[in-house]
Amino acid sequence: FTTATQAAHVVVNQASTQDFTLRVGSTQQSVTVEAFAVNLETANSTLGTVIESKQVLDLPLNGRNFTQLLALTPGVSPVSVAQNSGGAQAAPLGTFVFPAVSGQSNRSNYFLLDGIDDTDQVFTTYAVAPILDDIQEFKVQSHSDEAQFGGVLGGIVNVVSKSGTNTFHGTAWEFFRNTVLNAKDPLKGVASKLVQNQFGANFGGPVILPFYNGRNKTFFFGSYEGFRRAQPSTGAFYNVPTPAELAGDFSALLQGPNPVQLYNPFTTRPDPANPGSFIRDPFPNNDISSVLNPGAVSLAQAVFPAPQPVVNGFNGYDLRSNLTPQNQYSFRVDHNFNPSNSVFFRYTSSDQTRVGTGWIVGETATGEAFGKQYVLSY
Structure with missing residues (x-):
């Protein structure tokens, strides 16, 4: 028979079948097939899209996060919910897309990195994000009936990392x-x-x-x-006690068009003129120093920062x-x-x-x- 050579292009998580045709020929004849067609998946009914390294590196990604490329798969809707839109990180870097696949909840997806479970069990996003330039390729399976993915209602994101070669x-x-x-x-x-x-x-x-x-x-x-x-x-804008207020002097509240009078809660008693109601005595000049707890004053002095110049009614702000x-x-x-x-x-x-x-x-x-x-x- 003649020699038949055919390139086989196998992507992540694919069972590939290659058919060869052998013909009678002389020992001096050689046939080399260099181009290849897209292989038909005949081993199972899995549906999905393979994203290769060139697409990963060439397409613009905000924050270099590969999840934005998941939307290239048919049947994927880029819908994120607040509970997992940032992944398992303290602060999201760039744009995250944890989509709904084939109509399922976007918390029903499964992430793999080099064949190892990479799914965060709390947020149901990835646990460890691969560096973008480390990705050789990844496949988003929008439908899979394989036993190895049992219990997964949404999509399967299978990422393969790069390895070294014979050249540096x-x-x-x-x-x-x-x-x-x-x-x-x-x-x-x-x-x-x-x-x-x-x-x-x-x-x-x-x-x-x-x-x-x-x-x-x-x-x-x-x-x-x-x-x-x-x-x-x-x-963050807030009001903190002034040194005078920490000493019990709230007389500044009596100034202005809307004065505020403070009352002593320890003088509460029934109002003889209005049965069922109660009255209290006002603090003279809003001075409450007589009822302050020294321990509470020390705690307040330790916790609250010094007041700053008033801006829009606030004497404390953190920018x-x-x-x-x-x-x-x-x-x-x-x-x-x-x-x-x-x-x-x-x-x-x-x-x-x-x-x-x-x-x-x-x-x-x-x-x-x-x-x-x-x-x-x-």
Whole structure:
């Protein structure tokens, strides 16, 4: 028979069938098929769309979050609810899309990273987000009747990460946004203040040591991505006690067009002129120092910040910027024993801290989100 060569393009989670036609020929004749057609899925009735690395890197994504690409799959509706629109992170980076698939709730999806469960059990989004440049390809299955995905009513998002090759290669990136580059608010006429940097690099290749040559056998691939954002908060406005008020002097409340008189609650007694009603004695000149608890005064002095110049009726305000630093790391090692046996190990980490205005007057709120994943697959 003549020699028949045909390229087989196999994507994530696909059972591929390749048909060959052998013809009688001389020993000097060779037929090589270099182009290939899209294979028909005959092994099961799964419906889905494969998003490859070129699409992941070429399409513009706000915040470099791959979930925006899920909407490229037929049957996917980009509807998010507040409970999981930000994923399992302290503060969302860019635009998140956790869609409804085939009419099911968007909290019914299942996320896989290199075949490992990557679904956050609280938010039902991904637990650890892959760095965008680490994605080799991913598949969104809008319908699957396979037993391995039993219990999943929505879609299955199956992400495959990159591995090293026989040649050394790497990339570096920096995405920068600031106030000057922002569009003006159509109502305010000015651009919103923002300073944002998203940067990183990756590098991979064969493992070559003085005592070991890993070409065709052992490969590595490592990545880092950092995110830094400083953005003014909407501000917290409040009123805090003045030094005079902490000493019990509230006479300032008697000034102005709407004076406020304070009454001593310890003098409450029935009103003889109105049965069922009660009366109290006013504090002379609104001086309540006689009933103040020294311990409570010390606590108030420790908790409340000093008053600031009055603005719009408030003598306290916090306009500190919200800071969002994040660091992501990923490292993968692959080893091929032979064409039929291989093993890989991957470690992925994502650490984020959010610092901004707290719920307590004058205090700072800090939110932290940590995600780590270890994978060993044979």
